[in-house]
Amino acid sequence: MNSMSAAAPIASIEMLHPPVPAWRVFLALLSRDVRVARRELPFFLVRTIMQPMLFVIVFGYLLPKMGFTQAGYQAALLPGILALSLMLSSTQSVTLPMVTEFGWTKEIEDRLLAPISTDLVAVEKIVNAMIQGIIAALVVLPLARLVMGPVAGFTFSHVPELLIVVILSAAAASAFGLLLGVLISPQQIGFMFSLIITPMIFFGCAYYPWRGLDVVPWLKYAVLVNPLVYISEGLRASLTPSVPHMPFGAIVGALAVLTAGFTWAALFRFRKRAIG
Amino acid sequence: MYHGSGRASQESASASVPGAQAGDTVALDGLDLTVNEGEFFGIIGPNGAGKTTTIGVLTTRVLPTSGTARVAGADVVKNSVTVRQRIGVVPQRPNPDRSLDAWENLIYHAAYFGVPRREAARRATELLERLEISGKARMKVDQLSGGQQQRLMIARALIHEPIILFLDEPTVGLDPNARNSLWEILRELHGQGRTIVMTTHYMPEADELSDRIALIDRGQLLALDTPEKLKLQTPDGSLETFFIAKAGRGLDA
Numbered sequence: 001m002n003s004m005s006a007a008a009p010i011a012s013i014e015m016l017h018p019p020v021p022a023w024r025v026f027l028a029l030l031s032r033d034v035r036v037a038r039r040e041l042p043f044f045l046v047r048t049i050m051q052p053m054l055f056v057i058v059f060g061y062l063l064p065k066m067g068f069t070q071a072g073y074q075a076a077l078l079p080g081i082l083a084l085s086l087m088l089s090s091t092q093s094v095t096l097p098m099v100t101e102f103g104w105t106k107e108i109e110d111r112l113l114a115p116i117s118t119d120l121v122a123v124e125k126i127v128n129a130m131i132q133g134i135i136a137a138l139v140v141l142p143l144a145r146l147v148m149g150p151v152a153g154f155t156f157s158h159v160p161e162l163l164i165v166v167i168l169s170a171a172a173a174s175a176f177g178l179l180l181g182v183l184i185s186p187q188q189i190g191f192m193f194s195l196i197i198t199p200m201i202f203f204g205c206a207y208y209p210w211r212g213l214d215v216v217p218w219l220k221y222a223v224l225v226n227p228l229v230y231i232s233e234g235l236r237a238s239l240t241p242s243v244p245h246m247p248f249g250a251i252v253g254a255l256a257v258l259t260a261g262f263t264w265a266a267l268f269r270f271r272k273r274a275i276g
Numbered sequence: 277m278y279h280g281s282g283r284a285s286q287e288s289a290s291a292s293v294p295g296a297q298a299g300d301t302v303a304l305d306g307l308d309l310t311v312n313e314g315e316f317f318g319i320i321g322p323n324g325a326g327k328t329t330t331i332g333v334l335t336t337r338v339l340p341t342s343g344t345a346r347v348a349g350a351d352v353v354k355n356s357v358t359v360r361q362r363i364g365v366v367p368q369r370p371n372p373d374r375s376l377d378a379w380e381n382l383i384y385h386a387a388y389f390g391v392p393r394r395e396a397a398r399r400a401t402e403l404l405e406r407l408e409i410s411g412k413a414r415m416k417v418d419q420l421s422g423g424q425q426q427r428l429m430i431a432r433a434l435i436h437e438p439i440i441l442f443l444d445e446p447t448v449g450l451d452p453n454a455r456n457s458l459w460e461i462l463r464e465l466h467g468q469g470r471t472i473v474m475t476t477h478y479m480p481e482a483d484e485l486s487d488r489i490a491l492i493d494r495g496q497l498l499a500l501d502t503p504e505k506l507k508l509q510t511p512d513g514s515l516e517t518f519f520i521a522k523a524g525r526g527l528d529a
Contacts (some may be wrong), residue, residue, distance in 0.1 A: 017362050017439065020390030028387035035384070036375040097375075106371045110381075110432065112337065114388035115361035276329075276338040 025116040026124055032111075033128040037093070047092065048136040052085045053143060059207060060148040075153040076243045078144055079235035080206035083169070085140040087204070087228050090133030090170050091177035091197070094125050098181025099189060102273055112274050122178060122270040126263065129174035134166060153242040161248060165234035168255040172227050175262035182269040204228025209236060211244040227262075230254045307497050309490050311440075311473055316466045318486030319475040320519075322527045326495040327475035328368065331444045334473065335365050348439040361389065364433030366443040370425035372417040378404070378428050379413040382435050389436035396435065403431040407461065423454030430461060441465065443474040447481060459484060477527050479515045491519055498522040 037044060060077050063069045101108040111121050145151065156162075184192055203223045205213070210233050213220035223229050234255065236245040245251075307330065311317040319327050332338030333345050336356040345352045348362035372381050379400060386396035404410045407427040412420055420428060426446060433441055443462075447455045462485055466472055476482050482489050483503045491498040491506075499506060499522055503515065510517045520526050 017437075019358065020361060024390050025388055028384065028390075031387065032373075032376070032384045035380070039375070105374055106367075106369075107373050109337075109367060109371045110373060110385055111388065113335070113360055113363075113365055115357050115390075116388075117357060275336075276332055 020115050022116050022120060025114055026120055029111060029114065029116070029121065029124040030128055033124070034131075037128075037132060044089075044093075044132070044136075045139065048085060048089045049140060049143065051088065052081045052140050053147070055084070055207070056081055056144045056147050060144065064148075072152065072243070074148050074151045075240040076209045076212075076236065077207060078148065078151050078154060079239045079243075080204075080208075080232045081144050082137045082141055082239070083228060083232040083235050084201060084204070084206045086133045086137040086166070086169055087173040087231055088197075088201075089136030090129045090173035091180070093132040094129035094174055094177035095181040095184075095192075096189070098125065098178060099184060099186055102182065103186045108274075118271055118274050119267055121274070122267050123263075125178055125181075126171065126174045126266075129177055130167070130170035133170040133173055137166070151240070153240045155239065155241070158238045158241060162235075162238040164252060165231075165238050165255070168252060168259060169231040169234060172255050172259040172262060173231065175259055175266055176227055179262050179266035179269065182266060182273055200226050200228050205232040209233070209243055210246055224254075227255075227258050230258070307492065307495065309497060309500060311471065314469045314471055316462075316472045316485055316487045317474070318482035318489040319473065319492060320477065320479065320482045320489055320515075320527070321475075321492040322477055322523075322525065325477075325493045327477070327492065328444055329495070330492070331365075331442055331473070331475055335363055335442050336360055361436075362439045364436065364438035364441045366426070366429045366433045366441070366446050368444040368446075368448060370422070370429050372420075372425060372428055372432070374417055377414050377416055378409065378420065381417065381428060382431055385432045386435045391436055399435050399437075400431070403434060407431050408457075421454075423450050423458070426450060426454070426458065427461070430458075434465075440471045440473060443472065445475055445477065447476070447478065455481075479519070479527060483515055489515070491522060493523040493525075 056077075059069070060074055060081070064074060098108075108121075112118060114121065145154075180192060180196070203219075204226050205223060206228060210220065210223070210229060213223065230246075230251050233246040234248075234251040236243050237248045237251060307326070309317075319330060321327050329338055333340050333352060334347050336352050336359050339353065347359045350358040350362070352359050372378075373384070376384060382400040382403065383393070383396050386399065387393070391399070400413075401410075404413055407430060409420070409424050409427050409431070412424055412428075417425060417428065430443075430446075433443075446462075447458055450458065459481070462472065462474070466485070474482075474485065486503060488500065488502050489506060490500045499518070506515055506518055507513045510521065516527065
């Protein structure tokens with residue numbers, strides 16, 4: 001075992017290089033991600049708004065106008081669209097950078113060499129993605145409301161429930177995004193979209209309430225593996241509570257379990273990839 | 277600019293890299309070496325000798341399966357965060373943050389190390405100037421040449437004023453001009469008393485810069501001494517011959 005030589009007493013090293021508190025390093029990592037997001041704002045908005053808004057125009061405006069939807073459909077659709085924006089934005093804002101930075105350019109390296117635990121580098125990615133997901137939902141809400149016109153049953157009277165759902169949803173979607181980001185290679189991105197993301201979107205109860213699946217019972221239970229189901233139902237329970245939805249407790253419980261599970265798996269895999 | 281003092285030492289470090297990237301797996305087998313404070317320490321060996329694994333262990337990026345490694349007074353496994361705070365690392369291939377420009381690469385890196393913004397800006401200006409890439413500060417890193425990116429990596433590794441600077445084959449892929457100017461920079465840093473650990477498989481580079489050289493192959497230490505003393509041990513006075521005699525193969529093997 002080596003000991004420090006007399007010429008280099010540990011005390012002097014610590015005076016010249018005092019430990020940096022983890023929260024400061026964490027905030028610096030976050031400010032880097034915010035800087036990058038601000039620079040990419042136009043792309044972010046297109047990526048975030050495009051798909052949900054196209055659905056709003058077709059399903060929330062055109063079809064109702066043509067008389068193909070029943071009264072009240074918009075109340076089921078609006079929270080679903082917000083859920084979709086939140087999930088897609090959270091997931092993509094962490095998955096895509098992770099895939100390239102780990103698998104391609106190795107540029108994650110300078111953050112892995114920052115004086116902070118590797119787990120916190122990963123957690124910072126989740127927090128950043130949560131912020132982006134929540135911003136996406138906040139951008140899409142007024143736009144969707146504008147296109148759809150007045151939505152019967154839409155209310156802001158369940159604020160505590162709304163906050164709980166939004167935060168847990170963003171956390172679940174971001175942790176899921178990190179897990180995908182550390183699992184797949186750059187070559188598999190297209191594959192991921194067609195095989196994972198697209199089915200999640202269509203079977204995520206975004207365009208129809210979960211209770212609507214009573215008519216296809218096997219599907220009603222099969223979709224429960226999909227995190228988007230709980231995000232959509234959670235936003236229905238808090239924004240348009242008159243639409244039949246899952247019990248609030250079940251939604252919160254499922255989102256909490258999914259967040260914990262995804263985070264655990266993502267951190268496990270992140271550590272494996274980060275430290276040889 | 278250099279204030280710290282310290283030493284990197286690695287005793288009986290044995291590390292194996294799991295086969296995530298096929299072909300990278302080099303096990304270190306009983307590698308004992310101690311780097312002295314203020315020393316320019318060269319680690320030389322052919323591809324697959326274990327150079328990158330050694331740097332990986334010392335910079336907390338590879339977990340040793342047994343043995344211990346201490347860098348700048350801290351254990352690389354138990355106190356990895358402390359070690360990270362005290363070292364600067366220049367990677368084999370430049371890996372700048374491509375979402376940021378050259379200036380931001382330095383400023384944000386400094387922020388990760390708790391350097392206040394104003395001080396970071398002062399150091400970034402000074403480093404960019406000294407490394408002759410001031411004109412590229414506001415450019416996207418993709419617009420920098422290979423040599424310029426490598427200099428940016430050196431600036432990044434220095435901006436938090438590390439006690440020890442690690443460079444992993446820093447001149448691979450550089451043209452002779454860029455290599456010479458990098459050598460100049462490294463000599464200057466060493467002249468200021470900074471401890472430097474550098475790997476290379478290019479013998480003249482190690483000979484030119486190092487106070488002491490560790491020859492390693494297949495994870496084992498073959499020899500460790502000053503370039504002059506190593507050269508005295510061969511009839512033709514060349515490090516290359518010495519290495520072939522010890523390892524049974526050349527450096528390009």
